[in-house]
Amino acid sequence: MSGVRLLVGTVKGAFVIESDGTRKKWKVSGPHFAGWEVYHMKGSPVDPDRIYCSQTSGWFGQVIQRSNDGGKTWEAPGGGVTKSPQGWPQGESNRFVYDTSSETGKPLTTHQWYDGTQHPWEFKRVWHLEPSLSDPDTVYAGVEDAAIFRTVDGGFTWQELPGLRGHGTGPRWQPGAGGMCLHTIVLDSSNPHRIFIAISAAGAFRTDDGGKTWKPINRGLRSQFLPDQDTEVGHCVHRVAHHGAKPNVLFMQKHWDVMRSDDAGDNWHEVSGNLPTDFGFVIDINTNEPDTVYVVPIKSDSEHYPLKGRLRVYRSRTGGNEWEPLTKGLPQRNCFVNVLRDSMAVDKFDPCGVYFGTTGGQVYGSADGGDSWKAIVHDLPRVLSVEAQTLL
Amino acid sequence: MIRVALPFHLRTLARVDDEVRLEVQGEVTVRSVLDALEAKYPVLRGTIRDHDTGTRRPFIRFFACEEDWSHEPSDAPLPDSVVKGKEPFCVIGAIAGG
Numbered sequence: 100m101s102g103v104r105l106l107v108g109t110v111k112g113a114f115v116i117e118s119d120g121t122r123k124k125w126k127v128s129g130p131h132f133a134g135w136e137v138y139h140m141k142g143s144p145v146d147p148d149r150i151y152c153s154q155t156s157g158w159f160g161q162v163i164q165r166s167n168d169g170g171k172t173w174e175a176p177g178g179g180v181t182k183s184p185q186g187w188p189q190g191e192s193n194r195f196v197y198d199t200s201s202e203t204g205k206p207l208t209t210h211q212w213y214d215g216t217q218h219p220w221e222f223k224r225v226w227h228l229e230p231s232l233s234d235p236d237t238v239y240a241g242v243e244d245a246a247i248f249r250t251v252d253g254g255f256t257w258q259e260l261p262g263l264r265g266h267g268t269g270p271r272w273q274p275g276a277g278g279m280c281l282h283t284i285v286l287d288s289s290n291p292h293r294i295f296i297a298i299s300a301a302g303a304f305r306t307d308d309g310g311k312t313w314k315p316i317n318r319g320l321r322s323q324f325l326p327d328q329d330t331e332v333g334h335c336v337h338r339v340a341h342h343g344a345k346p347n348v349l350f351m352q353k354h355w356d357v358m359r360s361d362d363a364g365d366n367w368h369e370v371s372g373n374l375p376t377d378f379g380f381v382i383d384i385n386t387n388e389p390d391t392v393y394v395v396p397i398k399s400d401s402e403h404y405p406l407k408g409r410l411r412v413y414r415s416r417t418g419g420n421e422w423e424p425l426t427k428g429l430p431q432r433n434c435f436v437n438v439l440r441d442s443m444a445v446d447k448f449d450p451c452g453v454y455f456g457t458t459g460g461q462v463y464g465s466a467d468g469g470d471s472w473k474a475i476v477h478d479l480p481r482v483l484s485v486e487a488q489t490l491l
Numbered sequence: 492m493i494r495v496a497l498p499f500h501l502r503t504l505a506r507v508d509d510e511v512r513l514e515v516q517g518e519v520t521v522r523s524v525l526d527a528l529e530a531k532y533p534v535l536r537g538t539i540r541d542h543d544t545g546t547r548r549p550f551i552r553f554f555a556c557e558e559d560w561s562h563e564p565s566d567a568p569l570p571d572s573v574v575k576g577k578e579p580f581c582v583i584g585a586i587a588g589g
Contacts, residue, residue, distance in 0.1 A: 134500055158550040158584045159500055159538040175504075175534040193537040 103446045104169065104488040105464075106150065107456055108137035111480035113152060115170035122452050122466040125475045131173060132164065139227050139441055139484040140170075143235040147488050151238050151254060153225035161224055163192045163254050176254040191256050195222050195240070195248055198259040205265025210244065211273035220244045220269070227441060227484075229284035233291070241281030245272060245298040247310065260310035263296065268315065268332045275299035275335050275354075282440055283339045289346040295364060300335035303351065305364050316364030320353060337380045338440045342389035350392050350419070352382040352440075357394055359419050370419025375406055381443035385451045385468060390418040393445075393453060393469060395438045403458075404435035412455070414469050428472035429463065436461070441484035448489065456482025493524055494579040501539070501582065505532040510579055519574045521553055522565040539582055550585040 105116040105125075112130025131137075132154045143149040152164040152173065164173045176192040197220065198204035209217035223243040231237035236253040246264040248257040263281075272279060283297035292309045295316075302317040320334045335354035342348065351358040351367065355378050358367045371377035376396045385391035392415045398406050405411060410429045413422040436459035446452035450468045457463075460479040465472045492512045497505065505511070513527040522545070529536045540547050545565065547553070553560040556570045556578050572578040 133503070156500065156538075158498075158548070159504075160548060161537065162504065162534065177533060191536070191542070193534070194542045196543060 102490045103448070103452060104142070104147070104490055105444070105454055105462065105475070106140035106142065106170065106484075106486040106488065107462055107479065107482060108139050108153075108441075108484035109456075109460070109480040109482050110136050113137040113140055113154075113170075114476075114479060116462065116475060120448060122446075122448070122464060125464075127476055128170070130480075131170070132162075135162075136224075137483065138224060139486075141228050141230055141486045142169075142488045143230040143238075144232050146235040147490055149230070149235045149253075151228045151230060153228055153240070155224040161193055161195060161222075163225070163257075165254050176252075177256075192254050195225070195242055195257055196259070197222065197246060197264065198261040203261065204259070205261040208265075208269045210269055210279060211271060213274065217270060220264070222246075223278060226280045226282045227284055229286060232286050232288055239284050239286075239294070241284050241296065243278045243280040244274075245279050245281040245301060247281055247284065247296060249310070262306070262311050263304060263313045266304070266313050266315070268301070271330075271332050272298065272301035273333065283336070285339055285341045285349075287341070287346055288343040293363070295339055295341065295349065297336040297339045297351075299337065300354075301332050302334040303336050303339055303349075303364055316360070317367070318365065319360075319367030319369075320358065321356070322354065324354075338382045340382045340384045340392070342384045342386075344389045348389065348418075350382050350384065352379050352394055354378065354400060357382065357419065370415070372415070372420030372422055374413055374422050379438075380440040381438050381455060383443045383445050383453070385453075386445050386447045387449050387451050388416070388468075391416050391451075391468070392419060393443065394422075395443070395455065397437060403437040408433050408435055410434040410436065410457075412453070412465075412469055412472070425465075425469045425472070427470065428465075428474075434459075439483055442482050444485045444487035446487045446489045452487065454485050454487050456485040458482065492576045493519060493527070493573065494576055495524060495528055496579040496581045498582060498584040500584070501535060504534055504538065507532075512576075518566075519569045520566050521560060521563070521569065521580075524569065524580050525565075552583045552585060554581040554583055555579075 101120045107114040112133045114129035118125045138153045140152040148169040150166040154162040212218035227241040229239040240248040285295040287293040297303045304313045321328045338352045340350045347363045349360040357371045359370045360367045379397045409431045412425040436457035443455040453465045458481045462475045515527045
């Protein structure tokens with residue numbers, strides 16, 4: 100039976116929430132990995148029951164979990180009691196080591212710290228997992244401190260694509276409030292060699308050769324916190340959205356400003372238009388309408404909650420600039436939650452389902468493209484990420 | 492048999508309910524105990540010490556026989572009570588965070 104599966108990462112575990120195609124009644128399972136931070140989960144587009152999960156802890160580090168049955172059971176690839184013939188553990192699924200080898204790697208440089216001094220590059224956690232569009236065993240991982248890794252064996256081992264970190268501008272990258280994280284990975288369905296990524300705070304980058312070389316794509320961005328406001332790198336990009344029907348069009352929620360590119364990121368222009376504030380974290384695109392875009396405006400970078408305590412999704416049906424508030428079913432008083440950058444997703448039904456999670460533990464869903472909303476769950480821990488799988 | 496007491500989150504990760512018991516070859520040290528622990532429970536690799544350098548993670552501490560072993564040389568012999576299984580070797584998550 101067709102349906103929707105939401106993969107919700109929180110600061111205290113993972114939740115899997117399922118409904119049939121009507122998207123009216125939801126069944127919640129979890130918490131999985133109770134007590135651990137789950138930054139992100141995402142399923143393979145070619146095998147939806149194959150789900151990858153980033154489980155992490157300030158105490159115990161990074162763990163990658165994998166499910167082969169739609170989130171019912173989980174395993175750390177190679178992390179069971181299976182041993183090699185020599186008696187050693189098989190696989191290294193939790194091992195993320197920057198590639199500094201002379202053969203394939205790039206030297207480990209420093210990056211800019213909050214006070215402008217240089218700081219060592221150190222792995223902390225996986226922020227985002229992006230499964231390949233064609234192979235369930237291939238997954239990209241965006242990590243803090245910023246770099247991109249890839250597994251081609253289902254998560255047993257991970258290798259860095261060092262061309263990004265070694266691009267040469269690393270000493271000018273700096274952490275945002277959440278750390279120096281690579282949080283967005285967009286695979287282009289029309290071009291298997293093209294990947295877009297975004298880093299807080301370095302900006303957006305693109306590869307056209309499968310990850311060997313990368314170029315910054317930040318022309319048109321302006322950031323007041325930088326001494327050179329329209330510099331090539333250093334921008335705090337919060338999220339980038341892409342629709343397969345228009346592969347050269349990108350939408351971006353920057354720290355401040357909602358931006359659009361019509362040439363695969365080479366140039367950007369602002370489309371904040373009539374938004375009441377253009378600070379925010381999430382941005383996503385309606386599956387059936389590539390010019391219909393959703394954002395959740397947040398008051399400011401100092402006050403991370405909705406304007407006037409009214410939680411509103413804004414929708415543009417014109418690819419930006421003209422925005423309408425969507426309020427039906429959302430709290431319109433005394434609401435002071437945030438919606439973090441990986442916490443909005445869409446399904447593939449028509450009308451499109453739109454979902455987002457809050458720092459107050461609510462997950463809201465709309466089964467009519469945003470016209471009306473309902474809280475699917477009220478009281479989860481702080482939500483870090485939401486992904487939607489359409490099960491056909 | 493060496494007894495190792497793990498914090499809650501590492502017990503759930505390793506899917507064990509209680510102390511784990513390990514056969515340790517040669518001298519019983521912090522290093523040899525952790526080697527044996529990670530060999531039996533590979534999912535714990537990287538959660539207690541760095542994959543490559545073996546450095547203890549910052550918020551992890553090691554206790555044995557009411558003594559703090561966190562900063563002792565990793566090849567120093569552990570107390571006889573640990574070697575004989577009378578006392579556990581304790582892996583502790585620092586209290587930071589409340």
